[in-house]
Amino acid sequence: MTEKILVATDAGAAADLAVQTAAELAKAEDAELLVVFVKPPVDAREVFAPGRMPDADAYLAAIAGRFSDVKTRTRSETGDPAETICEVAEEEGAGVIVIGNRGTHGKRRWFLGSVPNAVVQHAPCSVYIVDTRSAQ
Amino acid sequence: MSVAETVLRTRKLAAQGVRAFYSRQLGWGALIVTSLLLSYGGGGVMFWFHALYRGEAGPAINNFYHWFFDATLGFVALTPALFFIMPSALIALEKAHVRSARVRATLYVLLVGVLFGVVTGPGPFMHDQLVGRDAPIGKLAVRFFGYNASVAAHNAHAVHHSALVEGVLQILVGMPVYIATGLIALAIIRGSERRLHAKD
Numbered sequence: 001m002t003e004k005i006l007v008a009t010d011a012g013a014a015a016d017l018a019v020q021t022a023a024e025l026a027k028a029e030d031a032e033l034l035v036v037f038v039k040p041p042v043d044a045r046e047v048f049a050p051g052r053m054p055d056a057d058a059y060l061a062a063i064a065g066r067f068s069d070v071k072t073r074t075r076s077e078t079g080d081p082a083e084t085i086c087e088v089a090e091e092e093g094a095g096v097i098v099i100g101n102r103g104t105h106g107k108r109r110w111f112l113g114s115v116p117n118a119v120v121q122h123a124p125c126s127v128y129i130v131d132t133r134s135a136q
Numbered sequence: 137m138s139v140a141e142t143v144l145r146t147r148k149l150a151a152q153g154v155r156a157f158y159s160r161q162l163g164w165g166a167l168i169v170t171s172l173l174l175s176y177g178g179g180g181v182m183f184w185f186h187a188l189y190r191g192e193a194g195p196a197i198n199n200f201y202h203w204f205f206d207a208t209l210g211f212v213a214l215t216p217a218l219f220f221i222m223p224s225a226l227i228a229l230e231k232a233h234v235r236s237a238r239v240r241a242t243l244y245v246l247l248v249g250v251l252f253g254v255v256t257g258p259g260p261f262m263h264d265q266l267v268g269r270d271a272p273i274g275k276l277a278v279r280f281f282g283y284n285a286s287v288a289a290h291n292a293h294a295v296h297h298s299a300l301v302e303g304v305l306q307i308l309v310g311m312p313v314y315i316a317t318g319l320i321a322l323a324i325i326r327g328s329e330r331r332l333h334a335k336d
Contacts, residue, residue: 040152040156040159041149041152041153041156041227042153042156042157042223042226042227042230043156043157043160043226044157044162044163044226045160045162046226046229046237046240047166047226047240047241047244047322048162048166048322048325048326048329049162049326049329049330049333050237050241052329052333079152080152080155080156
């Protein structure tokens with residue numbers, strides 16, 4: 001039985017699908033849900049599309065209210081997404097990492113790799129990949 | 137932290153920053169648009185400055201072809217430099233904790249323009265060695281674009297400046313030019329982004 005479920009999000013629609021799935025899992029397992037927002041070191045949107053930058057604080061603040069029947073906690077980190085997710089999972093002793101499958105298909109996975117691919121390879125615990133293509 | 141640790145940490149941050157910047161299509165689009173504008177737009181101003189205003193002239197081809205040829209070579213040679221300059225500028229701003237979006241955009245344009253200007257410093261020297269009047273590629277350009285007699289006549293009065301002087305001028309004059317063209321590139325990219333995502 002898993003006591004802590006970590007779900008990574010960039011506050012986008014696809015990641016939100018993973019958060020919802022993680023909340024359902026946490027409820028079924030009576031586990032704590034840890035929602036981790038990872039801000040990458042740089043984001044091209046900061047300069048070229050500042051209006052499209054996610055409001056991480058508002059997104060995380062709404063988590064407790066959205067999943068009132070689940071014990072939730074949030075963290076906001078900055079760094080390489082895959083590396084940070086694995087570090088936080090190890091630090092928190094998470095039993096499962098829940099992550100969307102964005103970037104695991106198409107040309108991108110060969111050239112740039114993808115966050116879920118990297119997490120699967122380096123995670124200190126089980127990884128649950130949610131099919132978020134419908135939200136992409 | 138030791139010097140070695142600092143160097144390793146900086147390299148890691150730089151690699152992560154480059155990777156993060158180009159993890160979005162927006163990063164690649166920004167690179168192409170910025171490089172096109174700096175090479176052809178900024179390059180056009182610098183072509184006028186060196187070849188016409190400073191009187192250095194060049195191969196005996198029409199001035200439009202000369203600009204286009206030089207700008208294309210510049211685009212090919214300098215896009216790899218810009219590939220690293222653009223995310224590096226963002227990393228520097230992130231390290232400086234610049235939070236205001238407007239200040240960040242302004243400083244970004246300044247940083248990219250200055251760094252790009254510095255990188256183009258050796259340009260006049262490289263141009264003369266490779267593309268100048270009697271250089272191999274310069275002669276190829278004449279064969280390809282056609283000999284222009286009036287430009288050739290004007291070349292008889294060409295002025296030769298030292299590579300050092302031209303290099304320094306390239307940087308000093310180039311920086312404000314590339315900052316201005318970088319600002320135009322930013323406006324174009326932002327406008328395109330807004331149109332692309334107007335339905336969202």
